[in-house]
Amino acid sequence: MTTDRLSTIFAALADPTRRAILARLAEGDATVSELAEPFSISLPAISRHLKVLENAGLISRSRTAQWRSSSLNPEPLREATAWMERYRRFWDVNFARLDAHLRAIQQAQSATEQSPEKTQ
Amino acid sequence: MTTDRLSTIFAALADPTRRAILARLAEGDATVSELAEPFSISLPAISRHLKVLENAGLISRSRTAQWRSSSLNPEPLREATAWMERYRRFWDVNFARLDAHLRAIQQAQSATEQSPEKTQ
DNA sequence: TCGTTAATTAACCAATAGGTTATTTATAGC
DNA sequence: GCTATAAATAACCTATTGGTTAATTAACGA
Known part of the structure; x- marks a missing residue:
């Protein structure tokens, strides 16, 4: 997997266990x-899923005593949605x-002005 | 990668080359x-990226003579967006x-009715 | 300080992903 | 039928992913 942010986010979302965790x-x-608890996989496996989510910025973690608490971090989801929005006109009739x-x-x-802005 | 549809879609999106193709x-x-043309990777590599996109339902392909034409298929993007929508309230103030x-x-x-619908 | 609980890290393994070059398939045009 | 072009497939390689079990780290509690 390449290192760019959006790829990291989508890759993190491309796993049912991780989506369930979110x-x-x-x-x-x-x-x-x-x-x-809901899963039949080992704790180390969960631990690594959490690392993937954290790495994508989708969760942040804090420690109190021997417990590590995870909390949802929505920002990457907003980014991913923003990327997909560019394609909304292809499926959304209203859009x-x-x-x-x-x-x-x-x-x-453009009929009256010169060099209109290029939208990406 | 697991075989569920949403995972396949997100996995397909988790690559900058494939997003550029879309x-x-x-x-x-x-x-x-x-x-x-815009990429410095081999044609077979592109061919496989297209197969991944096709497999995720993001493109469909047709052949005329020796050319294979690809066209965008927005439905999976709508699905992926629908999944993310569940989290919109976490970042969108208006929402x-x-x-x-x-x-x-x-x-x-719920104060007046019995057993209200459970929303997922 | 010793045992218990929570979680991570280490070492390993099999399967998948993403790239390559070489080969094959399919069609067009002469 | 031969040659050129477009694309896919085959065979291969390396790195990454997702899982395992065993060992380690950290903190609590008596």
Whole structure:
């Protein structure tokens, strides 16, 4: 896997166990054992899943006594969503209609102005 | 990688080359060579990236003569976005406000009705 | 300080991913 | 039928992933 941020985020999401962990954390912080409880895999495996999520910025962790608490960090999800939004016009009818409207406006502008902004 | 659909989609998106290919296809269909042009990797490598995208349902392909044309298939992106939407309230202030409002309404309902629907 | 609990790290393994070059398949054009 | 072009497949290599068990670290509690 390459090292760019978005790839790291999507890769972290590409595992059902990790998505389940995020779903659990959406209901509140939890310790490693609490997070491991629903799964039939070993604790070290969970520990590494958490490291992947932390590495992607999707969770942050704190320690109190011998417990490590994880909490959800939504920022990367916002980023990933932002990337996908660029494609919304392809599936969202309402967005497509708005998009067509905006395009029409922009085209009307390019007829009168020079070098319109390039959108990425 | 596990075989579930969402994991396959996210895994397909977890590569910058494949995301660039999708971005290119958003501007219109293209052949394999056309898609390969901006990259410094071999054609077989591109061919396999396309197979990953096709397998995730993100593109569909057709053949005319010796050319294989790929076209963007937005449905999986809609699915992935739908999954992320569940977390929108964690980063989107406006959504959080709406969410709080809906919760308040639902709570008011549960006070008068029996066994309210469980939302997932 | 000793035993218990929580979690991580180490060492290992099999499967997958992502790249390469060489070869094969399919079609077009003459 | 031969040659050129487009693309896929085969065979191979290395690094990464996701799992395991065993060992280590850290903190508590009596």
